[in-house]
Amino acid sequence: MINKNVPRPDFEREEWTDLNGEWEFSFDEPLFDKKIKVPFCYQSEMSGICNTDVHHVVWYRKEFEVEKSRLKGKSLLLKFGAVDYEAEVYINQIHAAGHRGGHTPFEADITGLVLEGKNVITVKAMDYSDEDKPRGKQTWTGKNFACWYTPTTGIWQSVWLEYAGETYIKRMKATPDLERNEVLCEIFISSMEKVKAEISFSSLPAEGGTEMDLGSLNVVCENGYGKGILALPDLDVRREELIWTLEKPNLIGMEAKLLNDKVSGYFGLRSVCISNGRILLNGEVLYQRLILDQGYWKQSLLTPPDEDAIKKDILLAKRMGFNGARKHQKIEDPRYYYWADRLGFLVWGEMPSCYKYTDSTLKNTSGELTEFIERDYNHPSIITWVTVNESWGMRNIRTDSSQQSLANMLYYQAKALDRTRLVSGNDGWEQTENTDILALHDYELMPENTGKYESMEDVMNGYAERRMVLADGQKYKAQPVLMTEYGGIAFTSETEGWGYYNKAGSQEEFLKRLEPITDFLIKSRKFSGFCYTQLTDVMQETNGLLREDRTPKLPLKELERIFGKKSYE
Structure with missing residues (x-):
């Protein structure tokens, strides 16, 4: 069974050491005159520092113990979940790794750098205010404004050690084919030599299900790569025992053994496609009831405060009638996607945006997009990638052919890396025709003006x-239409924050505005789904259904009645 407490529940080794906790820390120079609690960034309360002054360079240091006898025939891997934005890593003052990209993981094989007994990790993290790198919702002006919030600098996801084989598994990629009832399993390894791997599969059923042995593959790996196809048992009318659905989120575990290395992971057997302008999940029409989720917490910013906080957000969203979330401008902690997989909750995975168009915009976005999709490919809950949002970083995309070309490039890059999911190419407006979804943002949608959608043409x-x-120059090609941002209603009692257009003076006024427009989106049959803004208040943006501490502003049952309504009700 999956151990949810590991940093990567979808890619787990039995032998690992948690390096989260107290590290030495300093601003600007390697003085190490402070203490910080990793993985929380220095700007957050939970880091123990809680300083929002701008520092472009920060330093970390931590001692750790190694028993060299444990490394006989083994490799020691140092892994970082995410460091924003650029990191240089040293082991015992010897350079071990470097990485650019603030939201994606990296690792270093430090086997040859460690000593018996005490060792020292030093990390230099650099996070400048340049706007042509993926920033997401992090302000670059030195202060919060509009919908941009306190930035995250340095380590903000878990750090850990893994004891792997001398030749070790770097990645497992599972591509399910629901119609053929099979899975293509690809394995990437550290050696160029020819070696054999065995991959075994078993069901990890939803609650109440029965575990099954699903067979195994013997895969020959050469030049760092191998692949094989597993035919899954044909359960015919009992296929619901294997398929991942919202109602029964079954998972399929896979364990790969390579010489003296072993990794456990999982995937979901499900399909996502478009047919006649509708989105299908497992061959059935899917109406998406999404909530926009920024993934911020007051005490810890982008880093989830703990495991329960992740699970709580998903369960609260489900209780309000939503069947998924658009994780807005954030590449989430892998444990979030695990809980979405396990609880049956759809996710749109979205690239954080840049805010200036230069050649570096292309390079920086493309690099992180690749690492994002590679890390999270096996999560069945993710059904859509969002490569650009609202022309951010491409302000002249409506008329500028080069910016249109970048949007098209990112769309095709995502499709090349992942043929199993949909891609929203510029969510909101000024879209090119190279998009699987026609996404609309309309905060002006009010009960009195739904008639503007009478002619979708x-x-x-x-x-x-x-x-x-x-x-300009683009044509609508009958893609499914979703209202992927609307609402954003705040209350007049929230005097210091803002929402979209007029604030509501009472719960009754709020619901009188919310219910008719949501009913229209559900019942008009013009849309394949909606995404309401938003799950929680975030700092100065007070238009959440929940406050920052996750207390509801309205009765959850009342919200579930509205957002969870069926078209015939």
């Missing part, structure tokens, strides 16, 4: 709120 050739739906 006029909308596609015009605008939903203020910006043109399509970039």
Whole structure:
């Protein structure tokens, strides 16, 4: 069974050492005159520092113990979940690794650098205010403004050691084929030599299910790569015992053995496709009821405060009638995707945006997008990638052919890396025709103006709120249409924060505005789903259904009645 407490529940080794906790720390220079609690960034309360001054360079240091006898025939891997934005890592003052990209993992084989007994890790993290790198919702001006919040600098996801084989598994990639009832399993390893790996599969059923042995593959790996196809048992009318659905989120475990290395992971047997302008999940029409989720916590910013906080957010969203979340401008902690997989909750995985268009915008975005998809490919809950949002970092995309080309490149990059999921190419407006989803953002949608969607052709050739739906020279190609941002209603009692358009003076006024527009999106049959803004308040943006501490502003049952309503009700 999956151990949810490991940093990567989808890629787990039995022998690992947690390096989270107290580290030595300093701003600007390696003085190490402070203490910090990793993996929380220095700007957060839970780091123990809680200083929001801008520091572009920060330093970390930690001692750890190694028994060299444990390394006989083994490799010692040092792993970082995410360091924002650029990291240089040293072991005993010898350079071990470098990485650019603030939201994706990296590792170093430090076997040859460690000594018997005490060893020292030093990390230099650099996070400048440049706007042509993926920043997401982190302000670059030195202060919070509009919908941009306190930044995250340095280590903000887990750090750990893994004891792997001398030749070790770097990645497992499972591509399910629901129609053929099989899975293509690809394995990437550290050696160029020819070696054999054995991969065994078993069901990890939803609650109440029965575990099954699903067979195994013998895979020959050469030049760092091997693959094989497993035919899954044909359960015919009992296929629900294996398929991943929202109602029964079954998973399939896979364990790969390579010489003296062993890794456990999992995937889900499910399909996502488009047919006649509708999105299908496992061959059935899917209506998506998504909540926009920024993934911030007051006390810990982008880092989840603990395991229960992740699970709580998903369960609260489900209780309000949502069947998924658009994780807005954030590559989440892998444990979030684990809980979405396990609880049956859809996720849109979204690239954090840049805010300036240069050649570096292309390089920086493309690099992190690749690492994002590679890390999270096996999570069945993720059904859509969002490569660009609202023309951020591509402000002239409506008329500029080079910016359109970048959006198209990122779309095709995502499709090349992952043929099993949909891609929203520029979510919100000014989209090119190279997108699987036509995504609209309309905070002006009110009960009195739903009639503007009477002619969807006029909308596609015009605008939903203020910006043109399509970039110049682009045509609508009958993609499914989703309202991927709307609502954002705040209360007048929240005097210091903001919401979209007029604030509601009472719960009754809030619901009188919310219910008719949500009913329209559900019942008009013009949309394949919606995404309401948003799950929680975040700092100065107080338009959440929940406050920052996750207390509800309205009765959850009332919200579930509205967001969970069926078209015939």
